[in-house]
Amino acid sequence: MSWLSFTxxxxxxxxxxxxxxxxxxxxxxxxxxxxxxxxxLWQSVVNDQRVNSPFQKFRRNLLLLLQLxxxxxxxxxxxxPRVQSGAGASEYxxxxxxxxxxxxxxxxxxxxxxxxxxxxxxxxxxxxLGPDQKLALFSxxxxxxxxxxxxxxxxxxxxxxxxxxxxxxxxxLDDVLRMTAAYTRTFPIDRITVMTDGNISSxxxxxxxxxxxxxxxxxxxxxxxxxxxxxxRSGPEDWEVFVxxxxxxxxxxxxxxxxxxxxxKTADQKLEVAVDESQRLVFPVTTTEPTLLEAxxxxxGFDSMQTDxxxxxxxxxxxxxxxxxxxxxxxxxxxxxxxxxxxxxxxxGGGPGxxxxxxxxxxxxxxxxxxxxxxxxxxxxxxxxxxxxxxxxEIATVVDWNRxxxxxxxxxxxxxxxxxSPAYIAGKGVKDLEERGYEVxxxxxxxxxxxxxxxxxxxxxxxxxxxxxxxxxxxxGFPIMVANGVEASLKQAALSEVxxxxxGVLPALSVEPDREYRVRGPGGDEVTLRSSGGGMLxxxxxxxxxxxxxxxxxxxxxxIGTGLLNPLESSLAQVQELQFTEVTVKSEEGExxxxxxxxxxxxxLIAFGLMLYEWWYFQRGRGVMT
Amino acid sequence: xxxxxxxxxxxxxxxNSVLNQIERMRLKPMRRLTNRSRGEHLxxxxxxxxxxxxxxxxxxxxxxxxxxxxxxxxxxxxxxxxFQHEEELHVVLIIDxxxxxxxxxxxxxxxxxxxxxxxxxxxxxxxVSAYAVxxxxxxxxxxxxxxxxxxxxxxxxxxxxxxxGGNVPVEKAIETALRFHRxxxxxxxxxxxxxxxxxxRPLNLLYSSGLEVWGVxxxxxxxxxxxxxxxxxxxxxETGETLDITNASELVNIYHDQRLWLQETLDTLCRRRNxxxxxxxxxxxxxxxxxxxxxxxxxxxx
Numbered sequence: 001m002s003w004l005s006f007t008x009x010x011x012x013x014x015x016x017x018x019x020x021x022x023x024x025x026x027x028x029x030x031x032x033x034x035x036x037x038x039x040x041l042w043q044s045v046v047n048d049q050r051v052n053s054p055f056q057k058f059r060r061n062l063l064l065l066l067q068l069x070x071x072x073x074x075x076x077x078x079x080x081p082r083v084q085s086g087a088g089a090s091e092y093x094x095x096x097x098x099x100x101x102x103x104x105x106x107x108x109x110x111x112x113x114x115x116x117x118x119x120x121x122x123x124x125x126x127x128x129l130g131p132d133q134k135l136a137l138f139s140x141x142x143x144x145x146x147x148x149x150x151x152x153x154x155x156x157x158x159x160x161x162x163x164x165x166x167x168x169x170x171x172x173l174d175d176v177l178r179m180t181a182a183y184t185r186t187f188p189i190d191r192i193t194v195m196t197d198g199n200i201s202s203x204x205x206x207x208x209x210x211x212x213x214x215x216x217x218x219x220x221x222x223x224x225x226x227x228x229x230x231x232x233r234s235g236p237e238d239w240e241v242f243v244x245x246x247x248x249x250x251x252x253x254x255x256x257x258x259x260x261x262x263x264x265k266t267a268d269q270k271l272e273v274a275v276d277e278s279q280r281l282v283f284p285v286t287t288t289e290p291t292l293l294e295a296x297x298x299x300x301g302f303d304s305m306q307t308d309x310x311x312x313x314x315x316x317x318x319x320x321x322x323x324x325x326x327x328x329x330x331x332x333x334x335x336x337x338x339x340x341x342x343x344x345x346x347x348x349g350g351g352p353g354x355x356x357x358x359x360x361x362x363x364x365x366x367x368x369x370x371x372x373x374x375x376x377x378x379x380x381x382x383x384x385x386x387x388x389x390x391x392x393x394e395i396a397t398v399v400d401w402n403r404x405x406x407x408x409x410x411x412x413x414x415x416x417x418x419x420x421s422p423a424y425i426a427g428k429g430v431k432d433l434e435e436r437g438y439e440v441x442x443x444x445x446x447x448x449x450x451x452x453x454x455x456x457x458x459x460x461x462x463x464x465x466x467x468x469x470x471x472x473x474x475x476x477g478f479p480i481m482v483a484n485g486v487e488a489s490l491k492q493a494a495l496s497e498v499x500x501x502x503x504g505v506l507p508a509l510s511v512e513p514d515r516e517y518r519v520r521g522p523g524g525d526e527v528t529l530r531s532s533g534g535g536m537l538x539x540x541x542x543x544x545x546x547x548x549x550x551x552x553x554x555x556x557x558x559x560i561g562t563g564l565l566n567p568l569e570s571s572l573a574q575v576q577e578l579q580f581t582e583v584t585v586k587s588e589e590g591e592x593x594x595x596x597x598x599x600x601x602x603x604x605l606i607a608f609g610l611m612l613y614e615w616w617y618f619q620r621g622r623g624v625m626t
Numbered sequence: 627x628x629x630x631x632x633x634x635x636x637x638x639x640x641x642n643s644v645l646n647q648i649e650r651m652r653l654k655p656m657r658r659l660t661n662r663s664r665g666e667h668l669x670x671x672x673x674x675x676x677x678x679x680x681x682x683x684x685x686x687x688x689x690x691x692x693x694x695x696x697x698x699x700x701x702x703x704x705x706x707x708x709f710q711h712e713e714e715l716h717v718v719l720i721i722d723x724x725x726x727x728x729x730x731x732x733x734x735x736x737x738x739x740x741x742x743x744x745x746x747x748x749x750x751x752x753x754v755s756a757y758a759v760x761x762x763x764x765x766x767x768x769x770x771x772x773x774x775x776x777x778x779x780x781x782x783x784x785x786x787x788x789x790x791g792g793n794v795p796v797e798k799a800i801e802t803a804l805r806f807h808r809x810x811x812x813x814x815x816x817x818x819x820x821x822x823x824x825x826x827r828p829l830n831l832l833y834s835s836g837l838e839v840w841g842v843x844x845x846x847x848x849x850x851x852x853x854x855x856x857x858x859x860x861x862x863x864e865t866g867e868t869l870d871i872t873n874a875s876e877l878v879n880i881y882h883d884q885r886l887w888l889q890e891t892l893d894t895l896c897r898r899r900n901x902x903x904x905x906x907x908x909x910x911x912x913x914x915x916x917x918x919x920x921x922x923x924x925x926x927x928x
Contacts, residue, residue, distance in 0.1 A: 031859040031870055037726035037849065038820035039862040039869050044884040045877050046869060062872070 004599075007080035007131055014075045018068055025064045066614045073607035081599040082130060092134050092150050092187045094180050095122065098196035099164055100141040100171030101503075101569045105197070105304035108221030114197040115166045117217040121195065126157045128598055136183070137161065141169035141543075142504055144176025146183060168307045168503045168545040170566040171200040173578070181209055198574030207581045214585060216574060222301075223248040224255055224273055225308025225570035229295050229500035229563060231285070236341075237318055241283040243295045243311075247273030248304075248572040255299040259283050261291055276571070291315040292547070292559050307545055308570045312561015313500040321490050325361040329378055331473035332361045335482035341495070342486055359489035363466065373492040374459055376485055379466030381422065382453070384436055388428040389447055389464060396421030396444040396465065405441050405452070406488040407461055411477035413442060418472075422464035423447040438462075456536055457492070457508050461485070502565040503545055508538035509558065511550075517557075522546025637782040639734075639741045640912060647917060648742050651926045652750050653717065655812050655838050656900050681705045716755070716771065716811030717747035718837060720803050723760035723767075723790040725864045726818055730846030735908040735915075736816035737785045739842060742916055743814050744781045746926060748773060753809060756784055759799030760792040768806060793864035795821040800828035810836030819843050819892055829895050839901030840925070841892055847909045850885070852878060 006012075036042070103115040122137075129135065129152060137147040137160050147160040173194065180192060191211035198216045228244035247253050251274065258268040271279045285293065297309040320343040325333045336344050345357065359374040360367070365382060381389055396418040401408055423446035430440060433451060441461070442450035451462045472478050490496035501507050511517060513535040520526045522544050531537040542548055542562045549556045564570065578585045636642055684693060684704035694707045719740045727733040740756060747754040754777065756769035769784040794802075796817040803813075813832050819825070819841065832839050854874035861868050871877055889905050896903040904923060906915050920926050 031857045033859045033861055033868075034854075035861045035863050037729045037732070037818060037846065037863050039860060039865075039867055040820040040822055041849075041881055041884045041888065042860055042869055042871065042877075043822075045880045046871060048880050048884065049877060 004081055004083055007082065009079060011075055011079040014078060015072065017075075018071055021067055021071060022064065025067065062617075063614070066610065066617075070607055070610050070614070073603045073610065077600045077603040077607065079600075081603070082128075083599065091132055092136070092184070092189055094136045094138060094150075094184055094189060094192045095125075096138045096140055096144075096173070096176055096180065096192060096194045096196075097122065097147075097161075097164060098141075098171050098194070098200060099139045099167050100199065101166060101168050101305065101307045101564050101566070102171065102197055102199035102220075102572055104166030104307060105220035105223060105572055107218075108302045108304070113166060114217050114220060115164060118195045118197075119161050119164060121215070121217075122161045123158060126154050126161070129154060129157075138176050138180055139164060140171065140173065140176035141167040142172050142175070144179040146179060150187065167543055168562075168564055169543055170502075170564070170569050171196065173200055173204050174206050177204065177206045177208075181206075184210075197572070198576075199569060199572055200575060200578075201568065202575040202577060202579055204578055204580050208583055208585075212578070212585050214578065219574055220304040220572060222251065222253055223304040223308075223570060223572050224253045224297065224299050225305060226257075226295055226297055226311045226563060227278065227308070227565060227567040227570050228280075229293075229311040229313050229565065230498065231293070231313060231315055232497050233318075233495065234284075237286050237288050239285045239287065239315055241285050241293060241295075241313070243281045243283070244278050245271055245273055245281065245297060246278040246567055246570050247275055248570060250275055253299060253301070255297055255303075257281055258296045258298060259285075260294040260296065261285065261287070263292075263294075278567075285315065287315060288318040290317045290558070292561060294547075294561065295563075304572065305570070308564040308566075310545060311500050311563030311565060312547055312559075313498060314558065314560055315498060316494045319495065321359065321486060321493060321495055322357045323359040323361070323486065323489070324357045324372075326363050326378075328363060329361055329467075331467065331478065332376075332378070332482060335479045336361075336486065338479075339483060339486050341490070358493040358495075359485065361485075373457060374461075374485060374489040376461045376463070378463045379469075380462055381464050382438075382451075382462055385433065385438065385451075388425060388432045388436075389422050390425050391464070392421045392423045392446065394421040394423075394446065395419065396423075396446055396449065398449065399443045399445055401442040401450070402440075406491075407452075407481060407484050408441060408450075409480075409484050411481045411484070412475070413472075413477060416470060416472050416475060416477075418444065418449065418465045419469035420465050421446045422449060456532075456534065456538070457510070458534075459488070459492070500565060501542070501560055501562045503542055503562045505538075506540040506542045506548055506560055506562070508536050509550060509560075510535055511537045511552075511557070515552070518551040520549045520551060522548070526551075637741065638786055639738045639782065644742075644913060644916070645745070647913075647928075648745050649749050651742075651746050651916075651928050653715070653743065653746050653752070653812065654924055654927050655715065656902065678707065680708045682708060715747070715750075715752040716809035716837075717743060717752050718803065718807055718809075718811065718813040719744055719754065719756040719769075720800060720813060720815045720817075721756065721758045721785070721788060722796050722799055722815070722817030723758045723788050723792070724794055724796075724799075725791050726820055727844070728790045729863065730848060730908050732818060732844045732846055732908045733788065733790045735844050735906070735912070736842075737788055738912055739844075739915070740814070740816055741782055741785050744785070745778055748777050748781065749775060752811070754781060755807065756781065757799070757803035757806070758784075758788040759794050759796075759802060760788075760790055771807075771809065795823050797821060797823040797825055797828045800832065804828075804831055804835060807835070807837075811838070812840055813837040814840045814842060816842045816844060818845055818849070819888065820849075825892070825895055829899055829901075833899040833901075839896050839899045841896045841901065841903040843889065843892060843903070843905040844908050845885075845905065847907060850907055852881060854878065 097118060099115065104113050106113050134150040134152045135157055136150045137157065139145050139147055148156055151157065189210050191213060193213045193215060195215045224245055224247045226243060227246045228242065231239045231241045234240045243257055245257060252272050253274065254272050256268050256270050259266055267283050269281050271281060273279050293313040293315060295311045320341050322343045322345065323336050324345045325336055333344065336342060357372045360372045361376045361378065363378045363380065365377055365380045381391065398413045398416050401413050421444060433440060433448065438451040438453050440448040441452050449464055451464065453460050467473055511531045513531055513533050516528055516530050517537055518526050518528050519540040527540060529537055529540055545563055547559055547561045550558050636645055682705065684706050688706050692706050693704050697705045721736050721740050723733060727736060744754045744756060751773055753771040753773045755771035758767045760767065769781060796819055800815065829839055856874060857872045858874050859868050859870050893903040902925065906919065921928060
């Protein structure tokens, strides 16, 4: 519902000028006098015309009416009327602009990106900004960013809009909505506007404190892109590289996928995909050295989005998994020893030492090297759980276990009996464990039997009972469980499977502890990061698709490539509904940004046209008789 | 037509050549509405002229002088010879000399036509009288009835001195003239007939007085084909009343309709009273009007 409002309503007083106008009109009105022999015929003419022309009275004072209308239009323009939209009625208007990768998709006909269309709408909206209205601009991709505070400064707003660029990141509203809610807490906001192409995650974990208007631009042209790039070791020196290409076109689209190893093209393959379809390509790669793979998609014909056409993947050097098992844990050692691609250590006694092991199995928490990627502690109650769980000399039985845990997959624990029973101390429970970051994987009849704790890249499993005091080593599930642990360690050490890193943040790297490293992005820009005390280098932003080099001084210690790798972004699909925590918001296709529509120039234009008409009408023949 | 000013001209109203032609013309009334007195218009009844008309049986008391003795000698029965009775036709000229007639030589044309009709009447031994209707005091406005060639000069003098002016409508002018008139014949009303009044009553009075009504409407060129544009305030020349019109060019068509309707009305009024009506442009050539238009319409004979 729109209403007419006036910026300068006091200008209506100028309508009082109509009084002197009318007076002057009648004072100044002079018709040319023409003496004729008799009015007889003309009287009849006028009478006849009055009968046949009901608007004669109106036409008699046409000049006055035109002048009054002209005055009214000029005053109307002076009052600066505008048609208020529902969204634009408020004084403060936050606008959230989608800058995700799909906004960089181009239209085949115009060559304009979605973001260009949004920017045009925004600039138009800024031009029509009312004097008492303020805009705050936010941009978002996977995270949000505030571009301007609430301001009516058109120059600032336009500068912020013109600086907007599409990123190589997927679009999510959660973060920017939280940011907007926090920022607008002190302002009377009842609705916000989201300008997007509709290609955003439809599930949003956010409780809307305001109404939301979703303004969508038209969908772009066809697109195909790489949505998955991973590799799996198939032999000591062999890898199978998988590439999935998805399409976003009603027609079948063709292209060629090229694979580069350390910059050298080694293979290519033609492909065909259509909308809502994908094609998975497999390339065999043989290497023992760290190799940087690049999958490059070369579409045939027009392709809306270039961002999703290149993806990088780093293959690690081939080596066996290094496992350290405490010398007293014979059952574990036997189970590990029979596994392939594993290098067992620890049989000689002593601690594992350093960080050289990918997996450590120990019956003591206080060992050096416990920060290995995967640690399994047997018969150990973590020190921070001492006040929650205690060990009792009772027979414990397994009640339930987490069958989806990587460690317990395909493991049957139903008839396992434990000679000692970890039990909750009175008043304590699962909640206390979870508060300390633990997850219960096996529940016994008195308390937890196995808990897991993740810390960064490290994952630690704690058997709160000693496996030697249970029937577990004698069950078929035990070697399966050990194999699961080794498999998890292989994945953790990227020795069996690797996947390309999506844009956003670079995956954490194991490096020298407490040391500064430089991360050089695809554009040559560098960021200096310091590794943690545990030797983890993490938190490096990777907002652009491309290759990132990790430098220690002048040496490149490793390279990591990123890709968009987002099926939703590559599909360019538009969501029809946004599912918030409590409400569902529909996004109408083709909706334009609703805003106040100024009418002053329209009134001024009509007044000017009216003035020209009046001039023409009264100058074409002014009282001439021949 | 310019008024001749030479001293050799008999009148300032038209040239002598026109006058010569007029002298050979006679009025042609629709009916024989004549006076009992002597005149040159033939009566339907037996008269005392030398022109033989018919025979009838003798009746007791008839004047024996009219018995045809030759017939009596052959047939031995007395027959009375009848002769055509030549009676006097009265020609009344009513000239509208109001202010509206002063535009575009309308009054001049009215005086010219009145002179022509009057001369035709006088030269045919009719009784001619003239009335100039206006409000100017001190000016002669009645020419008493008279006949014969010797009355031409007074008629022309009377017509030449009509100045015009005033706002007497034509219906009032007719009624005024009737108060002074006696006799049967024809009445020629020379006017623009632009009056708001009803002409039915005065024309009825004329008809009942034994006068055949000849209406001659004289309009100016601007009244026949007005060319106007824009907004105008029209001022009546007689009453001074004003009328505002807007976008006059769009009203011209309606004006033409109204003018034609007025002419049809006047024509009907005259014809219903055994009369005739003609509308003429004051700018038209006098010879064309007299010797062509009026002749073709049967008003006069040559």
